[in-house]
Amino acid sequence: CSLCEAKVTDMRSHVGQHILRALSNMPESLKEQVGKVLPCGFCGRSGLPECAIRIKVFASGPPSLETKCICHFVFKYRFADKGSKNTPCRNVPVRCTLCHPVLPPEPGKSTRKVIPAFVDAVWRYNMVEHVLDQHEEYSVPGHREAGAPLPAQVWESMRLTDLEQIAARIPKERWQVGREVDKENVIASGSHTRKRPALEPATSLPLKRPRTAVQPLQISCTSIA
Template sequence: MINKDFESKSFNRLERVRGYTKVNKRIDMRAGRITDQNSFLVGNLFVTILCMARILSIAILRSTGLFLNDVSRASINITTMKASPTTAKISGQLLTVVPTRPSTNPQVPTSFLWDGGYVKTQSPIPGTSGSTEHVIIVNVPGFLMEPINPEPTFIRLGHDVNSDHFLEINGGQTTWQVPHDALVAACELLWAKALEAKLPLKSIACVNPSDANSFPYQLSDGTSAVISVKASNLLAASEGKRITICPLCEAKVPNMRSHIGQHILCALSNTPENVSLKEPVGSVLPCGFCGRSGLPECSITIKVPANGPPVWETKCIYQHTFKYGFAETGSKNKPCRNVPLKCALCHPTLPPEPGKSTCRTPVVSVDAVWRYNMVDHILNGHEEYSVPGHRVSGVALLAVVWENIRLTDLEQTAARIQKEHWQVGQEGDKENVPSSGSRTRKRPGLESAASLPSKRPHTSVQPLQFARTLIA
């Protein structure tokens, strides 16, 4: 278990050789007993978070060095090690682990067993085209680690693992295991500590394993076992990459705006989702790119020029470019029309001055409202107006405002909203979708000549010429 009943190893041999030091390395001999219950020793196991190809994941390591104020130590007090800020650092070798197979009994959790191996990487040999493979060793700050006390287990007694995966263990009989849910909890805890310490993303150690299947750790079905979606998305955004993992359901999607729009419509209509949401949709004016509420970086502005499409701006890390005209219209393949809009009630168009046909107004950026948030915006910000299906009393909405909040049949069908819960229309409102019989039927190419209108010969008509007699 993470941080529960942690016990230090009994390193009697270390006590006998604690004065040993490498050349040009300083070691502090004033440390207390290295078998102290509150001390972390060289050789103990710990977990931390590492990056690999814009993915942040939990990692299990065996400590190989402890440093406090750049002085090598045989042990460090755990409280001192984990304090923030701290000058404590720890180095360790990255271990490989094997997941147990899923059990039919939901009470039996998935665990990860050490297979006796280490994650390795390739290093080029200077002056040659060759490379050599060595164990990955990383250095992490003390506050970004959690000691673990894994549970010993017998490999031969486990029916949920393949004993052939543990050939590197001496004797091949015993190893240790860590529960999957404990690693998930540790990953969330360490990422929260990194945010609290305002640790730059580039300060988190990055690894490049030779075998991509060895790290990040994987479940038996090949999917990533323990990753931080929020941190991974931040890593992608910091490198200018488009984020493709939904922050709400953690699905990989090609169009975040359209995908999040489906989540928002389901939440607004109380329609059950087909997938389990890791995080609910924001309850107050959710962002159209990430579905969250109240984040300063998700505020959005819009500038509407006289000619050309509107220009929007936001600092949401999930933002991506899209063609405004196509997104505002929607289509059968992409029915979501959730785009930022300029509220015509907050920023009405002024009438022209006397004697002029138009009124030229300066083009400036104003606060935008996402289309799917427009109803709530009017209900709370413009109480003098009525809203069909929400507020009966009040002034009827202008046609341009109603068009901004109207949902199409395609949008509501794509979101699986029951028809009895569809948006209530305004009087005189018509769906702006052509019916199946409204198109002009094309004439078949092999239609008989008799059915075609006959061509009339063109008669060339010349103007009459009149001879005139000039009378002198």
């Protein structure tokens, strides 16, 4: 690992923890700090053209990934996406369904036939930053109050598990703010002591949100690769 100089075999999981700690304001003493803007989930650096990553999602089976990052390696996507007891880190590239909505099936069909294509992927831990920057019409728990609530599928793609936050040694008070249930647990820290206003229902939905009933192309966390 070029950030901490440790010898690691699973850079995805290892670097994911560096990134999560950086995002949670838990700076580490590293030889090289984690990139500030949308860091690459394989090497932890920002802004390198070779770290651009693309994803092709299929109706079934794990997605294909395409990147030239020097730390890139092939991993079991479904397994990593789900997280496990021994490897809880769910640092994987995802397809943003706000950028690339999954269309509902045509009337009378249960799925919509879509020819899979490569699209720009966003690493899960960068999804918050991505939505804050690219999808200003949506609120992001703990980051932006105003806006429409995130569609469940988008929230799922950025949600962190307890296990992965524990594994990254994030103190509980800095854990990701949940969507509704965790709202009460928000701890105002440091400069940000303003009382959070109660969650208001979004009065003006920005776009017609795609209905999320059937999503054949959804990256499923439920099946096992």
